[in-house]
Amino acid sequence: MAEGISLEELQLAARNHGMPLEALRYPVTPVGLHYLLTHYDVPDVDAGSWSLRVRGEQEVSLGLDEVRARPWVELAVTMECAGNGRARLDPRPVSQPWLLEAVGTARWAGTPLRPLLEEAGVGEGAVEVLFTGVDRGSEGGEEQAFQRALAVEEALRDEVLLAYEMNGEPLPPQHGYPLRLIVPGWYGMTNVKWLCEIEVLREPFSGYQQLWSYRVRQTEDEEGEALQWMLPRSLLVPPGIPEFMTRERFVPAGEVLVQGRAWSGLAPVASVDVSADGGSSWRAAELEPEEGRWAWRGWSFRWQAEPGACVLCSRAGDEAGNEQPLEPAWNLGGYANNSVQRVPVTVTG
Numbered sequence: 001m002a003e004g005i006s007l008e009e010l011q012l013a014a015r016n017h018g019m020p021l022e023a024l025r026y027p028v029t030p031v032g033l034h035y036l037l038t039h040y041d042v043p044d045v046d047a048g049s050w051s052l053r054v055r056g057e058q059e060v061s062l063g064l065d066e067v068r069a070r071p072w073v074e075l076a077v078t079m080e081c082a083g084n085g086r087a088r089l090d091p092r093p094v095s096q097p098w099l100l101e102a103v104g105t106a107r108w109a110g111t112p113l114r115p116l117l118e119e120a121g122v123g124e125g126a127v128e129v130l131f132t133g134v135d136r137g138s139e140g141g142e143e144q145a146f147q148r149a150l151a152v153e154e155a156l157r158d159e160v161l162l163a164y165e166m167n168g169e170p171l172p173p174q175h176g177y178p179l180r181l182i183v184p185g186w187y188g189m190t191n192v193k194w195l196c197e198i199e200v201l202r203e204p205f206s207g208y209q210q211l212w213s214y215r216v217r218q219t220e221d222e223e224g225e226a227l228q229w230m231l232p233r234s235l236l237v238p239p240g241i242p243e244f245m246t247r248e249r250f251v252p253a254g255e256v257l258v259q260g261r262a263w264s265g266l267a268p269v270a271s272v273d274v275s276a277d278g279g280s281s282w283r284a285a286e287l288e289p290e291e292g293r294w295a296w297r298g299w300s301f302r303w304q305a306e307p308g309a310c311v312l313c314s315r316a317g318d319e320a321g322n323e324q325p326l327e328p329a330w331n332l333g334g335y336a337n338n339s340v341q342r343v344p345v346t347v348t349g
């Protein structure tokens with residue numbers, strides 16, 4: 001399955017790093033360990049000459065100081081790339097070959113979008129709000145800026161932020177300096193980095209990243225369905241110690257405290273189950289208190305590890321009744337593969 005990784009996929013994988021899974025220990029991911037995905041180049045934005053243009057019924061332009069002078073809000077938000085799990089699909093869709101590590105949680109701080117949109121005037125007949133980043137590149141043979149649109153009612157959600165801080169510091173260049181969009185609960189592509197323009201649209205946006213990418217479909221002829229909310233997923237803090245090449249784990253026999261984190265954009269996490277036999281039998285893990293609706297939730301499970309080889313799994317379910325599948329469903333772009341993680345473990349005597 002993992003055969004035939006091309007140098008081009010490797011090139012993407014080396015630029016766009018994942019969060020090492022042992023960083024699941026931290027409720028808030030240290031900045032340098034947060035996953036990273038940039039389609040084109042990280043732009044070098046000069047905050048002095050940068051401005052944010054907001055085009056509604058009126059046009060408003062703000063410098064960074066003016067954005068910072070507005071009300072300040074901080075939210076812990078778990079962000080996951082829609083392509084997380086792609087490399088485990090067979091055949092493997094060729095793009096950024098994520099395994100499971102395209103996730104992180106940060107304290108994003110900035111100013112709420114809604115009041116700014118209302119000041120600019122959304123107006124009758126508005127259907128979507130378009131967000132444009134400074135970065136440009138070519139994709140699917142089309143030169144473009146990175147652009148994504150949101151339905152007006154999504155853009156007006158109270159928790160949608162224009163963020164200029166990550167974990168209490170100004171955004172680093174790779175995460176969108178000086179300003180990015182944060183849409184809690186949605187897959188990563190929605191959170192436009194290096195934001196420079198916001199425009200209220202009277203027609204749905206038909207750009208590449210909206211109508212071509214980030215859709216679940218089986219063939220190119222199909223319109224498919226746009227990706228939005230993150231599906232439930234749970235990941236384990238890898239127990240014990242790893243083998244260098246295979247990452248297989250070695251754990252001494254006895255009681256092992258297995259820990260992990262789970263999230264779902266669709267609805268709050270309701271349960272996490274753990275299996276030590278590759279998903280044949282399951283037992284409930286203990287959930288830690290929630291650290292806000294939009295951040296992943298910690299869990300733990302006391303496992304009596306007996307010598308031999310086994311496969312540890314965890315499975316999240318949410319309050320809307322969504323649960324992780326055991327096997328992935330294939331799609332053309334390799335999106336939203338939230339099938340259960342399998343961690344091979346050798347329990348030593």
Ligand SMILES: Nc1nc2c(c(=O)[nH]1)N[C@H]1C(S)=C(S)[C@@H](COP(=O)(O)O)O[C@H]1N2
Binds near residue numbers: 134
């Ligand atoms: N301007 C811009 N915004 C962007 C992207 C990009 O390439 N350009 N990548 C998107 C994708 S696909 C993801 S998964 C997230 C990743 O955010 P991070 O790199 O801060 O983790 O940013 C999104 N915002």
Ligand SMILES: [Mo]
Binds near residue numbers: 188
């Ligand atoms: Mo992504």
